Amino acid sequence: MLQEKTFKNFRLEISDYIAVFTLDRPEVRNAIDAETWGELLSFMDYVETCDDIRAVILTGAGTRTFAAGADLKELQTRTCAEHIRTPCRAALLSIENSSRPVIAAVNGYALGGGFELMLACDLCVAATHARFGLPETGLGIMPAAGGTQRLPRIIGVRRAKEMILTGSMITAEEAVALGLASAAVPVEELLEEAKKLAAKIVKKAPVATGIAKRSINQSMYTDLATGIHTESVMCAMLLETKDAREGITAFLEKRTPEFRGR
Numbered sequence: 001m002l003q004e005k006t007f008k009n010f011r012l013e014i015s016d017y018i019a020v021f022t023l024d025r026p027e028v029r030n031a032i033d034a035e036t037w038g039e040l041l042s043f044m045d046y047v048e049t050c051d052d053i054r055a056v057i058l059t060g061a062g063t064r065t066f067a068a069g070a071d072l073k074e075l076q077t078r079t080c081a082e083h084i085r086t087p088c089r090a091a092l093l094s095i096e097n098s099s100r101p102v103i104a105a106v107n108g109y110a111l112g113g114g115f116e117l118m119l120a121c122d123l124c125v126a127a128t129h130a131r132f133g134l135p136e137t138g139l140g141i142m143p144a145a146g147g148t149q150r151l152p153r154i155i156g157v158r159r160a161k162e163m164i165l166t167g168s169m170i171t172a173e174e175a176v177a178l179g180l181a182s183a184a185v186p187v188e189e190l191l192e193e194a195k196k197l198a199a200k201i202v203k204k205a206p207v208a209t210g211i212a213k214r215s216i217n218q219s220m221y222t223d224l225a226t227g228i229h230t231e232s233v234m235c236a237m238l239l240e241t242k243d244a245r246e247g248i249t250a251f252l253e254k255r256t257p258e259f260r261g262r
Helices: 034-047 072-076 080-085 088-097 113-120 147-155 157-166 172-178 187-202 206-219 224-238 242-252
Strands: 010-015 018-023 055-060 065-067 102-106 109-111 123-127 131-133 183-185
Touching: 010 034, 018 034, 018 187, 034 088, 055 065, 055 187, 065 113, 088 113, 088 206, 102 113, 102 187, 109 113, 113 131, 113 147, 123 172, 123 187, 131 172, 147 157, 172 183, 183 187, 206 224, 206 242
Parallel strands: 018 055, 055 102, 065 109, 102 123, 109 131, 123 183
Antiparallel strands: 010 018
């Protein structure tokens, strides 16, 4: 069972089809090194095989930092070849491409790679004291985990340039206003708020939510006509699933559907 799977840098809890995966490296403010990215990739690969998980919540241990970004001690000695081989980008793509919706519960600072981790998630709920930023240019480098690609697609090119080129941080309230987060709540309510959001998702048909997510993601990379055609084909495929038949039948019979993910 997935509940028995253990990790060095994360804690895992599963209940009611919701997996809470907590980054737990308080000694380095939840900085993410290559090993940690590898564990995240391994977890997301496993999620795809587990029928007990229909939604994932990613968060950080404590109330100060969601993820402080790259482990600078590791980064200081990293070669070009080592950087290309790091599992960082594969881990973030596995979140973006996962059939399970992933919610970031940002409990504090989300900086650099930590911010880019949030950007790869489907939804975000933030603690009111959370702060978001990409400070890399101040270190003589640049965002390299999708920050220059995902951020403009979410908030627009001009605002993304402002954040990246100046390295400025934004508040949780500003993140909500920009569409980066859906809500800002007191930190003691954060996980419960994220679970409420996840609970709404897991009540829906798992296959349908996964394919709808894929269709939305594709809209960012294709033209409108192609996207609409793909959407139509995906929906046609869903009509032949057992969940679609159950959902429509339950609606007509005025009862709650029992989705099996089939």
